[in-house]
Amino acid sequence: MYPRAFDYLAPETKEEVLDVLAERGDEVKILAGGQSLIPMMKLRLASPGTLVDINRVPDLDSISIGNGHLTVQALVRHNDIVNSELVTTENAAMASAAPWISDPIVRNLGTLAGSVAHHDPEGDWASVMLACGAQVVAESRDGGERVIPITEFLTDMFTTSLQPTEMITEVRVPRYASRTTHEHAPPRGGGNYQKLERKVGDYATVGVATHLELGDDGGISKAGIALTSVYPHNLKVTEAEHLLVGSQPSDELFAEAAEIAKSACTPASDVRGSAEYKKDVVRVFTERGLAASLAGAQR
Ligand SMILES: Cc1cc2nc3c(=O)[nH]c(=O)nc-3n(C[C@H](O)[C@H](O)[C@H](O)COP(=O)(O)OP(=O)(O)OC[C@H]3O[C@@H](n4cnc5c(N)ncnc54)[C@H](O)[C@@H]3O)c2cc1C
Structure with missing residues (x-):
């Protein structure tokens, strides 16, 4: 048509x-x-x-660090993120998710900012941004700049709090706390994205983004878990995050968090699998993602 x-x-x-x-x-x-x-x-x-x-607008396509954030401007393509050494060293959840976005053609053109603005519940970036505690920066002629926490930006499926007069100029992801206090400190943060798809380039049957940061005592100081394609919108599993923060990491703790994530989601049964199957994939992916995030944070 x-x-x-x-x-x-x-x-x-x-x-x-x-x-x-x-x-x-x-x-x-x-x-x-x-x-x-x-x-x-x-x-x-x-x-x-x-x-x-907006493709002819200059100075909208860089990835940079500063003021405690990794900043991704509005015209940064999915493949720019795949190929970014800065993202590889700065944010493991983003580095892990980027190659999973669709196929090379879509990755060459599509943007992270467009993905969160579209807010398809099957979109991978919104989950990663929820897990990492991102902020969306929007500008309008008469309102100036507005910095919107991702939890307030993503209001419902295919719906955001962006005003019709606003344009997203960048998305900011907090750097791992250890890096903001000592520039060359080891990350003490880690992240991961697990995705099940029917065939290469497909949207997620199930996606799970995880993010962990560790304090001086090795305990979890910050945790993020968010799910793709298993709820009417990308779902931040706040209850599991609260369970993790303040605890020492362990397999038992991660198994408990994974059970919470499994209970929180409400996937539909469809050609990609039954609801029960998808819920169990959420459990397994959450456990695996947290273990991978911890390994990254303990490097
Ligand atoms: C075949 C195919 C497979 C795909 N598979 C996946 C997948 O596996 N995982 C996944 O996450 N996504 C997938 N996608 C979606 C893809 O990631 C898109 O690139 C992304 O959702 C939108 O980014 P875009 O830059 O193309 O936005 P556009 O299509 O240009 O815009 C999308 C929406 O965002 C708005 N918008 C865009 N930029 C801004 C801005 N700066 N400020 C305000 N509003 C803005 C637009 O007005 C529009 O409403 C797939 C797409 C296709 C065609």
Whole structure:
């Protein structure tokens, strides 16, 4: 099916993008990698009156560290993250998840910012961002900059708290605490992404993102667990995170956290597997992910 007719604008500055959003508001959609928006338009699930293509805007495609964060700008592609040495050394959950996003074509075009803005419950990045405690930075012409915790940004499936006049400029992920206090300290943080897919490049049947940080005594100082494709939206398993924080890591503790994650999700039975099977995969992946995260943090 062809999309409905729309105006196409390709401004060359961020200010022009923000002007278009301020003036046309609700009827505008930002085009980044187009890997979710274009299929939605072809199916007529989205019919924006105006597309504002941000791909010609300069200085929106870097990955950097500073102010305690790893910062991923709006035009950083999935494959930029796969190939980023900075991400490899800074954030194990992101490094582990990036190669799992779809296939090479989608990874060459699609962006992390577009993925969280789209908030498909089968999207992998939202779970990783929930586990890592990310912040989304949005800008608008009349409201300036707004820093939104990811838990407040992702409101429901395919829904976020982004205003029609706002554009995401970057997503910030906190650095491991040890790195923010001593630049060259070992990470004392680790993370992982486990994904089950029917075939290479498919969306997740089940995905589990984990993130752990250790304090001076080897106890868990920070924990993140979030699930993909097993709930109406990406699900942060807060109860399991609370169980972990303040405890010494152990197989028994991780098994208990994994049981909580299993109980929290409500997957549907479909061609990818029964609900019971998917719940058990959540349990196994949570245990494995926490063990891998711990190994990274104890390096
Ligand atoms: C065949 C196929 C397989 C896929 N498999 C996977 C998979 O396995 N895992 C996975 O996670 N994803 C998968 N995807 C989705 C892919 O990751 C998309 O790239 C991603 O969801 C959206 O990023 P994008 O840059 O392409 O955004 P676009 O498609 O350009 O935009 C998506 C939405 O985000 C908004 N948006 C984009 N950028 C901004 C911004 N800076 N500020 C405000 N709003 C913005 C747009 O207006 C639109 O509403 C797949 C896609 C395809 C086509």
